[in-house]
Amino acid sequence: MVFILxxxxxALKPTLLLFxxxxxxxxxxxxxxxxxxxDLSLLRVVLDGIPPRRDSKLLIKxxxxxxxxxxxxxxxxxxxxxxxxxxxxxxxAGTFGSIRAFERICRYIAxxxxxxxxxxxxxxxxxHPYPGQYFDCLNATLYFMRNLExxxxxxxxxxxxxxxxxxxxxxxxxxxxxxxxxxxxSLHKDYTxxxxx
Numbered sequence: 001m002v003f004i005l006x007x008x009x010x011a012l013k014p015t016l017l018l019f020x021x022x023x024x025x026x027x028x029x030x031x032x033x034x035x036x037x038x039d040l041s042l043l044r045v046v047l048d049g050i051p052p053r054r055d056s057k058l059l060i061k062x063x064x065x066x067x068x069x070x071x072x073x074x075x076x077x078x079x080x081x082x083x084x085x086x087x088x089x090x091x092x093a094g095t096f097g098s099i100r101a102f103e104r105i106c107r108y109i110a111x112x113x114x115x116x117x118x119x120x121x122x123x124x125x126x127x128h129p130y131p132g133q134y135f136d137c138l139n140a141t142l143y144f145m146r147n148l149e150x151x152x153x154x155x156x157x158x159x160x161x162x163x164x165x166x167x168x169x170x171x172x173x174x175x176x177x178x179x180x181x182x183x184x185x186s187l188h189k190d191y192t193x194x195x196x197x
């Protein structure tokens with residue numbers, strides 16, 4: 001049994017995690033019926049998880065821009081040149097998820113890519129209805145783009161990313177930026193597109 005136990009535990013780990021998430025959801029329904037808290041707020045607390053320990057290789061800074069919380073991850077070692085900048089919009093269907101819930105992912109990206117990662121904590125629904133999340137992501141993007149020098153980021157190396165609904169927010173932000181760029185280019189009369197023959 002001693003030799004089998006290490007094999008069984010890794011196989012049971014995902015099942016146990018699922019069991020505890022279902023259990024917390026059930027408890028959330030009970031607490032909601034008792035009027036103590038909503039199941040959504042309990043789910044948010046459970047998904048936030050335990051915060052990771054301090055990281056000696058990263059400089060982590062929290063700030064708010066137009067009431068939008070941002071967490072900025074920068075490698076502590078001084079840059080030899082300009083770094084890549086990554087904006088990250090977390091997932092969670094726009095109703096749960098947070099900077100804290102996706103902190104491990106952002107730390108990993110910042111360390112492995114030697115990049116500045118900006119994690120955006122947009123407002124969640126149903127407390128803040130659509131399209132508030134898009135405006136929060138846009139405000140965070142504009143703040144970062146205006147302050148690239150402060151973070152030693154190359155303007156040609158900006159990545160806007162996200163997962164799940166965060167990817168949707170990233171897509172919309174990129175489309176808006178593309179529309180702005182096209183409108184600026186159309187104002188310049190001397191700029192013409194040439195077709196390859």
